[in-house]
Amino acid sequence: MSEVLTRPRVVVCEGNEAAAIGVALARPDVVAVYPITPQSSLVEHLSQMIADGRLKADLMNLEGEHSVMSALQGAALAGARTFTATCGPGLAFMFEPYIRAPGMRLPMVCALVTRDVMSPQTVWGGQQDAMIVRDAGWIQMYCETGQEVLDTVIMAYKIAEHRDVVLPVNVCCDGNYLGYGVTRVEVPEQAEVDAFLPPPDVNWHVALDPARPMSVDPLTGGAGGAGPRTFVRYRKGQCRGMQEALRVTEAVHEEWFERFGRRYAPLVEEYRLAGASYALVTIGSMTGAAKDAVDAARDRGEPVGLIKVKMFRPFPLQAMLRALGQVRTIGVVDRAVAYGWNCGPMFQETLGALCRLGRPMPAVSFIGGLSGADITQDHFARAIALTARALSGDVPDGPVWLNEND
Amino acid sequence: MQRQSHEMFDAASIPDDLSAIGTVLSPMLPGDWRNARPVVDREKCVKCAVCWVYCPAQCIVEKPRWFDIDLSVCKGCGVCAAECPHRAIAMVEEAA
Numbered sequence: 189m190s191e192v193l194t195r196p197r198v199v200v201c202e203g204n205e206a207a208a209i210g211v212a213l214a215r216p217d218v219v220a221v222y223p224i225t226p227q228s229s230l231v232e233h234l235s236q237m238i239a240d241g242r243l244k245a246d247l248m249n250l251e252g253e254h255s256v257m258s259a260l261q262g263a264a265l266a267g268a269r270t271f272t273a274t275c276g277p278g279l280a281f282m283f284e285p286y287i288r289a290p291g292m293r294l295p296m297v298c299a300l301v302t303r304d305v306m307s308p309q310t311v312w313g314g315q316q317d318a319m320i321v322r323d324a325g326w327i328q329m330y331c332e333t334g335q336e337v338l339d340t341v342i343m344a345y346k347i348a349e350h351r352d353v354v355l356p357v358n359v360c361c362d363g364n365y366l367g368y369g370v371t372r373v374e375v376p377e378q379a380e381v382d383a384f385l386p387p388p389d390v391n392w393h394v395a396l397d398p399a400r401p402m403s404v405d406p407l408t409g410g411a412g413g414a415g416p417r418t419f420v421r422y423r424k425g426q427c428r429g430m431q432e433a434l435r436v437t438e439a440v441h442e443e444w445f446e447r448f449g450r451r452y453a454p455l456v457e458e459y460r461l462a463g464a465s466y467a468l469v470t471i472g473s474m475t476g477a478a479k480d481a482v483d484a485a486r487d488r489g490e491p492v493g494l495i496k497v498k499m500f501r502p503f504p505l506q507a508m509l510r511a512l513g514q515v516r517t518i519g520v521v522d523r524a525v526a527y528g529w530n531c532g533p534m535f536q537e538t539l540g541a542l543c544r545l546g547r548p549m550p551a552v553s554f555i556g557g558l559s560g561a562d563i564t565q566d567h568f569a570r571a572i573a574l575t576a577r578a579l580s581g582d583v584p585d586g587p588v589w590l591n592e593n594d
Numbered sequence: 595m596q597r598q599s600h601e602m603f604d605a606a607s608i609p610d611d612l613s614a615i616g617t618v619l620s621p622m623l624p625g626d627w628r629n630a631r632p633v634v635d636r637e638k639c640v641k642c643a644v645c646w647v648y649c650p651a652q653c654i655v656e657k658p659r660w661f662d663i664d665l666s667v668c669k670g671c672g673v674c675a676a677e678c679p680h681r682a683i684a685m686v687e688e689a690a
Contacts, residue, residue, distance in 0.1 A: 293613045354612060394613035400603040403616035418614070425611025 199373050203334040203366035206373045207273070207299050207359070208233035210341030212243040213381040214297075217268035217388065220248040220256040224278035225311045226363035227301035231273060245271075253282035257298075261285060264294045265396040265404060269345065269388035271296075275363055276303035276317045283321075289356045290325030290426055292405055295348035295390050296356040297341065298326075302472075302523075303363045304559040312560025313363030315472060319524040319533045325426055327357040327433050328501040330472040334371040336452055337361045339444060342381055346440045349389050352432040360500075362473040362523070364560050369473070376448055384447050430502040437499055455504035457496040458511050460486060464493030466517035466579045468571060471497045471534055474521060474556070474563045481568030492572050497534060508541045517550045519575030521568070521590070523557040531555075531587045550578040556590030563590060624651065628670030630685040636660045638682035645674035645683060 201209070207230050211219070219238065221231035237243040246263075250256045253274050260270040274282055279300065289296055304314025318328060327347065331337045337359065344357040361367055391397070394404055409419035434455060441454035459479055461467060470478045475496045485492045495511040495518070497504070512518065522532020529536045531553035539551060554571045556563040567590045574588060602617045639660035646654040646661060653667035654674065660682075663674070675683040 291613075393608040394615050395603070399600055401600055401617075402603045402605075405614055406616040408614050421611050422614055425609070428611065 197375055197377070199375055200370060201334070201373055202229065202368050202370050203331075203337050203361055204230035204301060204368065205233045206334040206338040206371075207301075207341055207361060208237065209373070209375055210338040211271045211297075212237050213376060213378060214271075214342050214345045214385055215243075215269065215382075216245050216271040218246045218248065218260060218263040219243075219271045220250055220259045220263075221272055222250055222253050222256050222274070222278060224253075224275060224303075226303060226313060226367045227273045227275045227278070227299070230299065230301060230367070234271075253278040254285060257282045257285035257289070260296060261289060261292065261294055262396065264296055264390050265394060267388065267391045267395065267397070269349075269390060271298070273299035273301060275301045276305060279317050279321065280305075286321070286326075287324045288405075291422065292394060293354045293426075293429070294356055294394075295345075295354050297344045297348055297359065298356065299337075299341065299359045299361055300328075301361050301363045301367045308559075310559040313365055313367070313523075314558050314560070315360070315362070315523040316525065316558075318358065318360045319522075319526075321358075322501055322533065325355070325430075326501065327353075327355055327430070327437075327499070328360055329357065329437075329499050330360040330497065331362075331366060332473055332475045332496065332498075334366060334369065335373050335450065337366060338373055338375070339448070339450060339452070342376075342385060343437075343440050343444055346385055347433060347437050349386075350432075350436045350440075351389070351392075353429050353436050354393065355426070355429045355433060360472065365562075366473045374450075380447060384443065433502055434499070434504055434506075453496065453498055455497075455499045456507035456511050457494075457498065458514070459494035459496060461493035461495070461511060461514045463491060464515055465491040466519070466575050467493040467495050467511070467515045468568065468575065469495045469497065469518055469520040469534065469538055471500065471521075472523065474523060477563060477565050478521065478568045481565045481572060484565070485569065485572050490572065490576065492576070500534070500537075503537055503541070505541055505544065508538070509545055512538075512541060512545055512549075513547075515549070517552075517575055517579035519552040519554055519571050519578065521554040521556060521563065521571060523555075523563075525555060525558070535587075550581070550583045552578050552584055553587040554590055555587050558591065561591040561594060567591070623666050624669040625664075625666040628665075628668060628688055630670045630672065630687050631665060632663050632668065632670070632672070632674050632683045633686050634660055634662055635682045635684070638680050640680055640682075642679065644677050644679055648673050648677045
């Protein structure tokens with residue numbers, strides 16, 4: 189009860205510690221970890237909390253991320269609330285059990301302290317790892333601040349375990365920038381979190397439980413008998429859970445605001461869109477500098493606004509359409525690459541949303557912040573200027589690489 | 595087959611599009627995969643049980659004077675015919 193209460197209610201800490209505090213407040217039963225830069229300090233903080241007795245959870249230090257995710261799936265099937273965190277090569281090593289969790293409908297929470305993908309060799313932040321797994325079936329929420337990381341970790345359990353969702357959640361926290369960035373963070377009271385987040389409810393539908401014997405995840409599919417329709421039924425169920433997650437995420441964020449007084453746009457944030465002719469589209473921690481650049485441009489009379497994507501999976505189509513419908517040109521800033529389309533992945537998906545808008549508009553793909561590079565207010569000022577030019581018909585042929593001269 | 599000590603979980607109590615779970619025993623009967631069937635010569639069979647030991651599908655059944663094959667399970671691999679020390683089992687092609 190009092191483990192986290194012994195902390196002051198306001199702390200100054202890095203995003204990785206904010207995530208660890210959020211995890212502790214959510215009272216997981218089993219935490220399994222393998223360290224990897226830039227996630228390591230997150231699991232070090234959690235390990236210390238468990239060693240100090242401030243978090244009463246079983247800690248498993250396993251030999252690799254494949255084992256981490258496998259062990260946590262066993263724990264979840266036995267009824268445990270679980271947590272892990274990884275990124276980059278660790279996420280790659282976890283991939284086989286990772287892609288199994290959504291189909292088994294295991295409501296787990298895994299923080300991705302996002303990292304760019306080698307090669308070229310890199311240990312620094314970027315969102316390439318999370319973007320690569322964007323269609324693995326996990327819910328993905330990208331955070332902007334350390335406070336949002338802490339709050340979203342707790343909300344993630346409520347979303348994942350909601351009986352209309354029952355899917356695993358990745359809380360994405362920009363490696364280096366959010367993970368190591370030190371900010372002021374308010375720590376909720378344990379009793380208030382307990383009132384918000386009910387006890388674990390993770391294996392009511394599939395379980396390793398001698399009292400409820402069943403075979404877990406038997407073979408389905410194939411071309412014969414009931415195989416095709418059985419497999420399709422489960423796949424459709426996954427898609428249904430993802431779509432339900434949009435509504436549930438909005439409701440959970442609203443409840444969070446009512447209980448804790450901090451409001452976050454659950455799906456898509458509209459920033460200074462009123463009176464805007466064009467907008468930047470951002471994701472994650474880059475948004476802070478982008479908002480500063482938008483404010484500065486607005487002070488100069490530029491009609492620019494900003495659309496921030498928090499929930500990337502499921503893609504918040506309706507919320508995105510509401511935002512896109514208010515502008516006539518967009519510049520989408522990605523911290524990752526979609527090799528198949530020679531642009532950023534969020535840019536490509538925004539084009540998909542634009543097709544549903546029924547009104548074409550010029551769109552520019554900006555790629556920045558790869559492998560730990562900073563996207564500064566000056567970079568965003570350039571993105572704003574190029575998007576303004578696109579509004580008058582001068583659209584760049586191909587992506588604009590914001591850090592290519594840095 | 596051993597009886598379950600607990601009743602199987604009632605899958606009807608959960609949505610049928612969540613996790614795939616098995617709550618009903620459905621033994622695999624690969625007999626219809628077979629393109630050749632083992633036929634036991636009852637005069638040559640001495641019930642040494644070598645076929646029973648080797649059969650990978652465990653489909654050899656004991657009769658009063660010989661061992662025979664459960665053809666609903668046998669998938670026709672021919673291991674029993676190859677191992678029989680008395681050449682008492684012949685593989686006969688299934689009709690098309």
